[in-house]
Amino acid sequence: EAQVTQNPRYLITVTGKKLTVTCSQNMNHEYMSWYRQDPGLGLRQIYYSMNVEVTDKGDVPEGYKVSRKEKRNFPLILESPSPNQTSLYFCASSLSLGGPLADTQYFGPGTRLTVL
Amino acid sequence: AQTVTQSQPEMSVQEAETVTLSCTYDTSESDYYLFWYKQPPSRQMILVIRQEAYKQQNATENRFSVNFQKAAKSFSLKISDSQLGDAAMYFCAYRSALGTNAGKSTFGDGTTLTVKP
Numbered sequence: 492e493a494q495v496t497q498n499p500r501y502l503i504t505v506t507g508k509k510l511t512v513t514c515s516q517n518m519n520h521e522y523m524s525w526y527r528q529d530p531g532l533g534l535r536q537i538y539y540s541m542n543v544e545v546t547d548k549g550d551v552p553e554g555y556k557v558s559r560k561e562k563r564n565f566p567l568i569l570e571s572p573s574p575n576q577t578s579l580y581f582c583a584s585s586l587s588l589g590g591p592l593a594d595t596q597y598f599g600p601g602t603r604l605t606v607l
Numbered sequence: 608a609q610t611v612t613q614s615q616p617e618m619s620v621q622e623a624e625t626v627t628l629s630c631t632y633d634t635s636e637s638d639y640y641l642f643w644y645k646q647p648p649s650r651q652m653i654l655v656i657r658q659e660a661y662k663q664q665n666a667t668e669n670r671f672s673v674n675f676q677k678a679a680k681s682f683s684l685k686i687s688d689s690q691l692g693d694a695a696m697y698f699c700a701y702r703s704a705l706g707t708n709a710g711k712s713t714f715g716d717g718t719t720l721t722v723k724p
Contacts, residue, residue, distance in 0.1 A: 522710060533611075533698050533714035534652075541710050549711065550608075581652060587710070594640045594702055596712070598652035 493518045495599035497582050503605045504572055512567045512602050514582030522587040523565035524549070524596065525557065527578040534581060540565055541587055572606040579603050609634045609708075611701050613715035620689045621723050627674075628684045628718045630699030638704040641675065641682045646696040646717070655697070658682065660704070686720075694722045 495516045504510055514523065524539035526549075536549030540559040554576055556568040565584075569576060580603075583596040610633045620626035632641070643655040658666045658675050665673050670687045686693055699715040 524710070524712065526712075526714075531716065533613075533716045534700075534712075535714070536712050539710045539712070547710065550713070579650065583652075594704065595642070595654055595657055596702075597654075601650050 493597070495582055495584055495597055497580075497599040497602050499602060500600060501603050503607065505607050506573055507571050510569050510572060510604075512569075512580060512582075512604070514565045514567065514599060515563050516565075516582075516584040516597070517563065518584060518586075518597070519562065520584035520586055520597075521562070522594075522596075523559065523582065523584045525555070525565070525567045526581045526583065527551065527576075528581065528601075529578050537567070537580075569604075572604075574606050577604060577606045609636070609639075609701050609703070609711070609713045611699055611713050611715040613697075613699055613718050615718045616716070617719045617721070619721040619723060620686070622689055622691060624689055625685060625687045626689055626720065628686075628697055628699075628720070630682045630684070630715055632680050632682065632699070632701050632713075634680070634701065636703055636705070636708070640702045640704060641673075642700040642702070643671070643673070643682075643684045644698045644700060644714075645693075646698060647694075652698075656684065689722050691722050691724060694720055696720070 525537040526534040538557040540546045582599040585596045641658045645653045
């Protein structure tokens, strides 16, 4: 089954304790992206990657790191989490080449992170 | 930077009726994609419909259709024959297609749709 998976789905942590949220897709998509969603707001892009070893900042990259060493994986790293990073996080992927489904993003189920 | 505005935080519709959700965007780019996503209470993001900016023809997917007005930078979603299962948050989204911004995505703040039986 074609899908984007995220782990963990729920996480409660404390300020300053490094954490990684994993994202994996099995569709051979070139493009992957991370978003956060806060109450009353839409999704805001954190980082995105057009392909392996290529990453770019989105609108809200502060406090986050990413890496793209393999095509299928795109982990989100919070080296020193703070309470303002409490949010719902989504990973997404898409084909970036042409075709009828190019650039349509497929989303993971979300990771609810609470930083105390 | 691109912006996406959904001016209706909440909308309601009677079952079997038609409702239109509004979306406007601002960009200086000529090539881009526009999307409507549905987010039910499960929080899963589900693609409803997509539109390529270079296509003049409005996209249609079953009961869902868009009115894409490129010059006005407007991208509204029409839901016909509304069903109880259509109740959700709907997000309008913009994605750059070319150049240095290729891959950047911007979402509106969403419209909560209630369907009344």
